[in-house]
Amino acid sequence: MTDKLTGAAGREYVANTIRQALRSGDLVPGQRLVELDLAESYGATRGAVREALQDLAAEDIVEIVPRRGARIRAVSVEEAVQITECRSALEQLCARKAATRADEEQRAELRLIGVDMRQAVADGAWDTYSALNQRLHELVIEASGQEVARRQLERLNGPMVRFQFRLALRPGRPAQSLPQHLAIIDAVAGGDPDAAARAAAAHLDDVIEQLKSSAAQTAAP
Amino acid sequence: MTDKLTGAAGREYVANTIRQALRSGDLVPGQRLVELDLAESYGATRGAVREALQDLAAEDIVEIVPRRGARIRAVSVEEAVQITECRSALEQLCARKAATRADEEQRAELRLIGVDMRQAVADGAWDTYSALNQRLHELVIEASGQEVARRQLERLNGPMVRFQFRLALRPGRPAQSLPQHLAIIDAVAGGDPDAAARAAAAHLDDVIEQLKSSAAQTAAP
DNA sequence: ATCAACGAGATTGTTGACAAGATGTTCCGA
DNA sequence: TCGGAACATCTTGTCAACAATCTCGTTGAT
Structure with a gap:
């Protein structure tokens, strides 16, 4: 013992x-x-x-x-939306900085993630896609060099796991988010800060929409 | 006892x-x-x-x-800059939302703060100006209804007090920040979300500049 | 003069027992 | 049967003493 x-x-x-x-x-x-x-x-x-x-x-x-x-602690849908809004604000910041600060190795890994993501969606490999998704967000934050934002984003994600779970399960979700992720990759790897921020914002706005519609769905009898 | x-x-x-x-x-x-x-x-x-x-x-x-x-804990200038960048991202979010969500009472208080701020700068009443400044930021966050962002911003401010102190003491600082604050007030009270976000960003970008130049100043022999 | 080993005192970490509040149950009277 | 008072149990909060570790000044050898 x-x-x-x-x-x-x-x-x-x-x-x-x-x-x-x-x-x-x-x-x-x-x-x-x-x-x-x-x-x-x-x-x-x-x-x-x-x-x-x-x-x-x-x-x-x-x-x-x-x-x-x-x-x-239970997280209400309203709070999940607010959390995602904050994530959006911080990830826009990181994406913008990453576009100018990422080194070549990081840009190469981003492009590789893009290729693998397409493949994963084509193959229906949802677990792989989910892992790539997570790595993508990590890598953007890492490349931004924004340690403070990284810590804040970690904190924000803690209470959200349950919602992310529910969302990832929705049919057709990966096909919908794939182009958004590719847009982020292109902008960051291509070195366009404004486009990177816009792409990150677009992606998270869509997550917010999904959250809201999942609320409507849950509320239905 | x-x-x-x-x-x-x-x-x-x-x-x-x-x-x-x-x-x-x-x-x-x-x-x-x-x-x-x-x-x-x-x-x-x-x-x-x-x-x-x-x-x-x-x-x-x-x-x-x-x-x-x-x-x-000691906060380096580099970290203070990162903290302020995060504040900027989150306060842009709050300013944008506040511009559409603030009620009439809140808009009225904002305008009042603007009037008082002008007066405080004209009178050289630095303590009053500092208090109004704090109330302005509080009020924008409150009006946004973004509780999550409010908590995050509170956390971010904790380690920053020392820097805020050093910055507020710089001669001519209030005169410089006054128009930025007035721009935030006008945009939020006037109900223009994009202008509100831009004004908040401009204000915090300026704070970042001040931080960086204060670093140069400290480093000088 | 420099350095390493040593030890006394200072400071944090851990434990186990007890105090005190919350929750659930039983039982009595109406 | 219902309400609620008294009791039993479960759970968290608190404390004081002890253990473990670190700091720093001293000593002695090279």
């Missing part, structure tokens, strides 16, 4: 495990997170769990109400 | 007091924050202080290195 995880190590481990569980759907919004339960199932001390929950609360992933414990 | 502040109450009190001390210059970047010292001088328990420091670390105001304690 291994020792209990404690302090910094356990804190990070517990937080990561909960984030993971949220992505995989093992934890659903509203679910209670009892300190002792988590401590036992993850083999950590209660102290480590408490600290991990504080971290997750700072990321707006869980909600802690005094004397009543922590639960996974 | 009152009881020691404990838990949630003490935590918030200590965090606020440190934020305040930073604004007023009582704490300088790099300064160590020893838990027991803070506990005694603020009349709180060490536990409350620890939690407050965690909160401040989540806001990037202090830096905690394991086993070595917390210190006020």
Whole structure:
């Protein structure tokens, strides 16, 4: 039997495990997170769990109400729209800077992602497409050199996993987003800052539309 | 003698007091924050202080290195520029939305702030001008209804207080920023979203210029 | 004079037990 | 049957002491 995880190590481990569980759907919004339960199932001390929950609360992933414990925070559609608007503002900034600052290696990887994305959509390889999508956004942010924006965007994504999940499942979604992603790639790799910002904005405006229509769909009886 | 502040109450009190001390210059970047010292001088328990420091670390105001304690984080000019770029992106979003969503009361207060600002600059009332400036930014964000952006902007401002301080002191600064502020007011109150975003961007681009030139000034021998 | 090893004191990290609040259950009276 | 008072249980919050680690000044050898 291994020792209990404690302090910094356990804190990070517990937080990561909960984030993971949220992505995989093992934890659903509203679910209670009892300190002792988590401590036992993850083999950590209660102290480590408490600290991990504080971290997750700072990321707006869980909600802690005094004397009543922590639960996974539910994100309303309205809030998801606002989060995506902020993402749009920050990703426009990153795309614009990336267009001028990216080095040749980064531009080459961007173009390669474009090629692979076309292929993935043609093949119906949704998992591959999703991974490429994520790498594309990462790479644009990385190439921009905007560390502050990178941290902000990471934070914004935390509570959104559930929505991204629902959206990616919609039929025909990859075919719709592919040209938008290609436009971002062309503009950034081609070194056109204004076009890059416009392409990023167009893409995220479309995500917002999807979110809103998913709200209407959910509300229907 | 009152009881020691404990838990949630003490935590918030200590965090606020440190934020305040930073604004007023009582704490300088790099300064160590020893838990027991803070506990005694603020009349709180060490536990409350620890939690407050965690909160401040989540806001990037202090830096905690394991086993070595917390210190006020220093913000480089480069990072200040990046922070301001993010502020620019988010405030453009808010200004744009505020231009269409502000109600009549809010537009009236905006116009009033414009009048008062002119007067403050004419009178050389720098404190008044600074307060109006802060209220202007608050009001635009409030009128936008963008709660997520509001929280992000709050976070971004935390580590910046020192720089704002240095900037506001530069001679002729209010006269320079006044027309920019008036342009924001006109566009938002007048209901022109694109002009509002442009005005906000122009204002923050100018702040970035000031930051960069202040770097050059500091570097000079 | 420089440097490494050492140790005392200072400071943070961790633990386990207890206090206190919230939640759920039972049981009594109307 | 319903309402609610009293009780039992679950869960989080707090504390004080202890353990682990770091800092810094001292000493002694080269």
